[in-house]
Amino acid sequence: MISTSGLIKKYGRTLALQGLDINVPEGAVYGFIGRNGAGKTTTLRILAGLLIPDAGRAEVAGRDVLRDPRGVREVVGYMPDFFGVYDDLRVGEYLLFYAAAYGIRGATAQKLRDDLLELVELGHKRDAFVDTLSRGMQQRLCLARSLIHDPKVLLLDEPASGLDPLARVEMREILRELCRLGKTIIISSHILSELADLCTHVGMISEGRLLRQGPLNEMLAGDRVRKFILRSNGPARAAVEVIEGWPGAAVLNAADEQVEFRMSGDAAEVAGLLKGIIGAGAEVVHFAQTEQSLEDTFIQLAREVQEQ
Template structure:
């Protein structure tokens, strides 16, 4: 498990992390969601042992980030949002260089190089120079680099940043394969749609504070975040008036023949509201809960916490 307790980090007068508490189960694909500047990169650098917090604790699979930095580097593979490459190295040489840094040499390193290039679909590029690769290919090469020592945990900071749609799909498929291999993965991103069909757990961060975390399905199915659409055979103004006066209900969008609204409370409240509307003689032709998106959930939580 990966956990942090009360992490605080300041950059001068700027408070980047404000008592951050994370819980990432082993084997999870954890989507770390937040706007640019929310504290995602700072958190990942602390977990990778590259940055010391000003206060708080952090541990990765039982290894303390502050007390055991060498142990952290053995179990963690880190892919930064901005990375350097050695332009005068060929792709295969690039991976052999990093393998040597971990004490892996000879035939073992060569086989590892070939296996990783196959995993990230760059086997055909082994002998070309790194600086001739496209942005997407360089991203995949750096992912291979982070896997060179077969870490239990991967920390990926905006892995699809700057990629075109095709390259994003390719990166997503590689990450799915790593999931099947049993890696625990934290993926930070501000592009929420990229994580919805990949992650099993989600943590939402804003201004250095954790808004909410938990299994993805639980996060999207929370009672207080449910949205509904009502359509009528004619003007929906009367239905909108009933919804406005209903406890826990709030109008999101009111169109001539359709009302989109939010409703908190138990499942019985959903049925009771429909009964009230029909009882008023209104011609309802559609009444259903809409699918809650990660983006909707994040925006609402951020507004609640930040006012």
């Protein structure tokens, strides 16, 4: 549904995108992960037809963003990280205004307004002025605005930015409903724990380059990095010394009787490390692998790039 090939974008001397290649299957919820300044917003603006790349290609639903920008805008709903609302309009008027911009008027526009407000749980605010809405409500209204022309693809740039915990939960439930409706969604975010609960696919970007992408379960099941917790009967100094000297292992946190560490390698290497720890005199009472997170995978990949 979405693909880019060799995408390059420069801002003066700053290279924002360095040959970016991403692929998003139809119906996927694609988590676009990266630090601030990694190139996420630039990519989404190019896909929305709002920014022209310096080189490379990008297609959305089979439409080229350079050759058919109008066609791209017909199939894309874009929700920027910062957006403006018209404070002197009521919520319902706000949506009718954007419906008219897409040529939707009359009874059709009114029904669409009511359906979208129901979807984002703002039906009770239809006659309220936009500037009286909370931050979370304004975010949901902006999402409704991006859906006004029933796009196949949603590009959401930090949709949970600035929201309180309850508002984030509400936004997540709305996005799940959109998934059930068959929308293809890209979500740019640095709140990785929330993406893990929502996304089917993930792409990780650093300094304008794609680190890795694929189905979420494959990303989390990879053996690039795994985390372990070890607890001992007494001080864990001996275990720490062995781990620090073991190839591919690194201590993350160490307390008096507990060590959290990461390591790469297969089961035999893990068993070898444990044998070495016991051989060094540590009285191990607990040793377990913890669940790998998106944060673990992204941090490891980013470190590998920095070390290159």
